[in-house]
Amino acid sequence: MEYFLSEKEKIVAETAREFAEKYIRPVRAEYDETGEFPWEILKKMGQADLCGIYIPEEYGGLGLGVFGLTLAVEEMSKVCGGITLAMAATALGTFPLILYGNKEQKEKYLPKIASGDMICAFGLTEANAGSDAGSIATRADKDGDYYVLNGTKTWITNGGVADLYTVIAVTDKSKGARGTTAFLVEKGTEGFSFGRKENKMGIRASSTTELVFENCRVHKSQILSREGMGFIVAMNTLCNSRPGVAAQALGIAAGALDEALKFSMERKQFGSPISSFQAIQHMLADMAMEVEAARAILYQTARTIDSKKQKNFSKESAMAKAFCSDVAMRTTVNAVQIFGGSGYMKDYPAEKMMRDAKITQIYEGTNQICRNEIALQLIKDVKGKK
Amino acid sequence: MNIVVCIKQVPANTHVKMDPVTHTLIRDRSGSTINPYDLHALETALQIRENYGGRVTAVTMGPPHASDILKTAVGMTVDDGILICGREFAGADTLATSYTISSAIKKVCPADLIICGKIAIDGDTAQVGPGISQWLGMSLVCNVIKIEKIEDKKIIVKRAVEGGNELVSVTLPAVITVDKSINVPRIESIKGRFKKCDFEPKTVNAEAIECDLTKIGLNGSPTSVFKVFIPERQKADHELIEGKNVAEKAQKVADFLFESKLIV
Numbered sequence: 001m002e003y004f005l006s007e008k009e010k011i012v013a014e015t016a017r018e019f020a021e022k023y024i025r026p027v028r029a030e031y032d033e034t035g036e037f038p039w040e041i042l043k044k045m046g047q048a049d050l051c052g053i054y055i056p057e058e059y060g061g062l063g064l065g066v067f068g069l070t071l072a073v074e075e076m077s078k079v080c081g082g083i084t085l086a087m088a089a090t091a092l093g094t095f096p097l098i099l100y101g102n103k104e105q106k107e108k109y110l111p112k113i114a115s116g117d118m119i120c121a122f123g124l125t126e127a128n129a130g131s132d133a134g135s136i137a138t139r140a141d142k143d144g145d146y147y148v149l150n151g152t153k154t155w156i157t158n159g160g161v162a163d164l165y166t167v168i169a170v171t172d173k174s175k176g177a178r179g180t181t182a183f184l185v186e187k188g189t190e191g192f193s194f195g196r197k198e199n200k201m202g203i204r205a206s207s208t209t210e211l212v213f214e215n216c217r218v219h220k221s222q223i224l225s226r227e228g229m230g231f232i233v234a235m236n237t238l239c240n241s242r243p244g245v246a247a248q249a250l251g252i253a254a255g256a257l258d259e260a261l262k263f264s265m266e267r268k269q270f271g272s273p274i275s276s277f278q279a280i281q282h283m284l285a286d287m288a289m290e291v292e293a294a295r296a297i298l299y300q301t302a303r304t305i306d307s308k309k310q311k312n313f314s315k316e317s318a319m320a321k322a323f324c325s326d327v328a329m330r331t332t333v334n335a336v337q338i339f340g341g342s343g344y345m346k347d348y349p350a351e352k353m354m355r356d357a358k359i360t361q362i363y364e365g366t367n368q369i370c371r372n373e374i375a376l377q378l379i380k381d382v383k384g385k386k
Numbered sequence: 387m388n389i390v391v392c393i394k395q396v397p398a399n400t401h402v403k404m405d406p407v408t409h410t411l412i413r414d415r416s417g418s419t420i421n422p423y424d425l426h427a428l429e430t431a432l433q434i435r436e437n438y439g440g441r442v443t444a445v446t447m448g449p450p451h452a453s454d455i456l457k458t459a460v461g462m463t464v465d466d467g468i469l470i471c472g473r474e475f476a477g478a479d480t481l482a483t484s485y486t487i488s489s490a491i492k493k494v495c496p497a498d499l500i501i502c503g504k505i506a507i508d509g510d511t512a513q514v515g516p517g518i519s520q521w522l523g524m525s526l527v528c529n530v531i532k533i534e535k536i537e538d539k540k541i542i543v544k545r546a547v548e549g550g551n552e553l554v555s556v557t558l559p560a561v562i563t564v565d566k567s568i569n570v571p572r573i574e575s576i577k578g579r580f581k582k583c584d585f586e587p588k589t590v591n592a593e594a595i596e597c598d599l600t601k602i603g604l605n606g607s608p609t610s611v612f613k614v615f616i617p618e619r620q621k622a623d624h625e626l627i628e629g630k631n632v633a634e635k636a637q638k639v640a641d642f643l644f645e646s647k648l649i650v
C-alpha cells in the first residue's frame with residue numbers, strides 16, 4: 001500500500017529498519033532470555049538520531065512528530081518490541097514535557113533526550129489505581145518552595161534506568177482529579193528509590209519497576225503546567241502516546257506475518273510447502289488484511305494529530321491503540337499456529353512475538369478502557385450536534 | 387583536534403575486472419563499497435570527536451564515483467569529505483598513493499591525527515597508512531584495537547601484536563591504523579542521511595594539492611604488476627562414506643583421518 005511518505009519520512013523508516021537488522025535482530029533472543037536492559041543498543045539508537053524524531057527541531061530533535069515516531073517504532077518492533085520499548089517509553093515520558101513544559105524545562109531536558117543521553121519514564125499507575133487512574137494516592141504536600149512526595153507507583157516502564165520521571169501526584173485531595181499535579185523528578189533526588197525489577201511474560205528487555213517516594217522533596221520549578229493540571233497532563237499525554245503503543249503492536253504483528261509467511265513457504269508436509277494448503281493461505285490472508293488495516297488507521301491517526309487541525313483526538317488515538325494491539329495479538333497467535341510445534345519453541349521467533357504482543361492490549365489504558373473512551377466520545381459527538 | 391580518516395573504495399564482491407594492459411582494477415560504480423576496515427576507522431574518529439571534541443574529515447583518492455563512500459561518511463556524520471581525483475593519479479601503487487594522500491592532507495586538511503584502516507580488502511598491502519606517516523614525518527601505530535586516552539598532545543592506544551597486546555603512547559600528530567575489533571561501526575544517522583542528500587565533496591586534483599607530478603599515478607609508481615591471474619583449482623579425490631547410522635559414518639570419518647595422520 002502506498003502511504004505517500006515524504007523523503008524525510010522514508011529516511012526515518014529506512015534508518016530504523018537498517019538499525020533493527022544490524023543491532024537488534026542478532027541479540028533479541030539473548031535480551032529476551034536474560035531480561036537485561038539494552039544500554040549499548042540505546043546508545044547506538046541515539047547516535048542514529050532515532051531517539052529525537054518527535055522532539056521539536058529547536059530542541060535538537062527532528063520535528064517529525066507522532067508520525068515520525070510511529071514509523072521508527074513500527075520498523076524496530078518488527079524485529080523486537082521489547083528492546084524498542086526503551087525508546088518508545090521514553091517518548092511516553094517526554095510527551096508531558098513537550099505538551100506542558102515551559103521553555104526552561106524544555107531547554108534543560110529535551111536536547112539530552114533527543115540525543116539519547118537521557119531516558120524518561122511516566123509514572124501514573126499505582127497498586128490501587130490502574131484503570132481507575134483518578135484514585136491515585138501518592139501525595140505531594142507543599143512546603144515552602146518545595147513539594148514533599150510520598151507514595152509508590154507500580155509497573156513503571158524504564159523504572160530504575162530512566163534519568164527523568166513525570167510523576168502524577170495528589171496536591172489537593174478535596175478536589176479529586178482536579179487536585180492532582182504533574183512533577184518532573186530526576187533520578188537521584190533524595191527520597192526517590194526503586195522497587196524490584198518485575199519478571200515479565202514478554203517485553204523482557206524492558207525494565208519495569210516500582211517508583212518509591214519517601215519524603216522526596218521536589219522544587220516547584222519542576223511542576224509541569226501548574227498545580228491541579230496533573231490529570232489533564234496525564235490524559236493528553238496518553239492521547240499523544242497511544243499511537244506509539246499502536247506502532248509497537250503493528251510492528252510486532254507485521255514482523256510475525258513476515259516470519260510466518262517465510263516459514264510456511266519453507267516447511268513441507270504431505271510433499272508440499274504448507275503455504276500451498278488453503279487453510280494456511282486463509283490465515284495468512286487474514287493476517288495481511290488486518291495488518292494493513294491497522295497500519296492505515298494508525299498512520300492516519302498520527303497524521304491527524306500532527307496536523308493540529310483536530311483539537312480532540314482521544315477517540316482516534318484510542319481506536320488506533322486498541323485496534324493495532326488486538327491485531328497484534330491475533331496475528332501472533334496465528335503465527336505460532338502456522339509454525340506448528342516450532343512455534344512453541346524458543347528457537348523460533350514466533351512465541352516471543354506472541355508474548356510481547358500481549359502487553360500492548362494492557363498498558364496505556366487497557367483495550368476495555370480504550371473502548372470506553374471511544375464510546376464516550378461517540379455519544380458526546382451526537383449530543384454535541386443536537 | 388583535527389582528525390582525518392582515509393577511506394578507500396573497494397569492489398563489493400569478487401567479480402572484478404582487470405585492465406589487461408596496466409593490470410590494475412577496473413573500478414566501476416555499481417559493484418563498489420567502502421573498505422570494511424575504514425568503517426571502523428570512521429567510527430574511531432567519531433568516538434574521539436564525541437569524547438574530546440574536534441572535526442572529522444574523510445579523504446579518499448579515487449575516480450569520481452568514489453564520492454559515494456564520502457557520502458557514506460557524511461551519513462555517519464563526519465564534518466567534511468575530500469575527493470582526490472584526476473586522471474593523473476591513475477595506476478598508483480602504495481608509494482604513489484600514500485604520497486598523494488599525504489600531500490592532500492598537508493595542503494587541504496592539516497591533521498593532528500590521521501586514522502586509516504589496517505588493510506584494504508582489494509590491494510591487501512597494509513602499506514598506505516605507514517606510507518602516509520613516513521611522507522609526513524609522523525609517528526605511526528598499526529593494528530590499534532583500543533583508544534585509551536588522549537591528553538597533553540599525546541595519544542595512548544592499545545595495539546595487538548603476536549602473543550599479546552601493547553600499550554603505546556605517541557606524540558601527536560600521528561597516524562594510526564585500526565583493526566576491526568576496535569569497535570562496532572554506527573549506521574548512517576537520520577540527520578546524516580538528510581545531509582548527504584545534497585552533499586558535494588570538495589574535489590582536488592594534482593595542481594590543487596601542489597604535488598610533485600613525477601611521484602604520482604602510474605609514473606610515480608615503482609611497482610608494476612606483470613600479471614594477474616586466478617590460481618588453478620587443484621583437483622581432489624572424493625569418496626562417499628556409507629553406513630547404517632550417523633555414529634557409524636562418523637566413526638569411519640574419524641578412522642580415516644587418524645589413519646592418514648590428518649589428525650593425531
Ligand SMILES: Cc1cc2nc3c(=O)[nH]c(=O)nc-3n(C[C@H](O)[C@H](O)[C@H](O)COP(=O)(O)OP(=O)(O)OC[C@H]3O[C@@H](n4cnc5c(N)ncnc54)[C@H](O)[C@@H]3O)c2cc1C
Nearest residue numbers: 122123124125130131155156157208362363364365366368
Ligand atoms: C509491563 C507493564 C508496563 C507498564 N508501564 C507503565 C508505565 O510506564 N507507566 C504507568 O503509569 N503505568 C504502567 N503500567 C500500568 C498499566 O497502564 C496498567 O496495568 C493498566 O492501566 C491496567 O491497570 P491494572 O493493571 O490495575 O488493571 P485493572 O484496572 O485492575 O483492570 C483489570 C481488568 O479489568 C478491566 N477493567 C477495569 N475497569 C474497567 C471498566 N471500567 N470497564 C471495563 N473493564 C474494566 C481491565 O480492562 C482489565 O481487563 C504498566 C503495566 C505493565 C504490565
Ligand SMILES: Cc1cc2nc3c(=O)[nH]c(=O)nc-3n(C[C@H](O)[C@H](O)[C@H](O)COP(=O)(O)OP(=O)(O)OC[C@H]3O[C@@H](n4cnc5c(N)ncnc54)[C@H](O)[C@@H]3O)c2cc1C
Nearest residue numbers: 392393394447479480502503505506509510511512513514
Ligand atoms: C591485485 C592488486 C595487486 C596490487 N599489488 C600491489 C603491490 O604489490 N604493491 C603496490 O605498491 N601496490 C599494489 N597494488 C596497488 C594498490 O592497491 C593501490 O596502490 C592502493 O591504492 C593502495 O594499496 P592497498 O589497496 O593495498 O591499501 P592498504 O595499504 O591495504 O590500505 C590500508 C588503508 O589505507 C587507506 N587507503 C588505501 N588506499 C586509499 C585511497 N585510495 N584513498 C584513501 N585511503 C586509502 C585506507 O585507510 C585503507 O584502509 C595492487 C593493486 C591490485 C588491485
